[in-house]
Amino acid sequence: RNSHIFKITPLIGKLCDLLLKYPESGSWCPGRVSVRCGQLVVWAKEGGNGIRAATVRLPLRHLSLRAGPLPNSLALCRGNNVVLTMQV
Structure with missing residues (x-):
């Protein structure tokens, strides 16, 4: 099973912007990441390439x-x- 690959751009504060790479298609999508209540929470923003x-x-x-x-x-x-x- 392929793991998801994230490129992280650090921000000051508790949220980080990142790029998500989908292993199936190889496409990239902007997103955000945070740690909340003992969980890594990743939000993928909708991109122009049809990714929801x-x-x-x-x-x-x-x-x-x-x-x-x-x-x-x-x-x-x-x-x-x-x-x-x-990946940083």
Whole structure:
């Protein structure tokens, strides 16, 4: 299973703008990310390429942070399985 890849642009405060890459199509979509109530919350904004707005909530409990498989990336893992890759 392919994990989603996020390119993050840091902002001051609790929200970050990011670009979401969809593994199925390889297309990118703007979004935002935040940590709330122990969950990583990702909002995908609707783009001109027909991608609909969506919200994903990923509970952070039982996940670990490791060096990611891509250059300048971090990975959230559950055991040895990569759940999410974040590339700065």
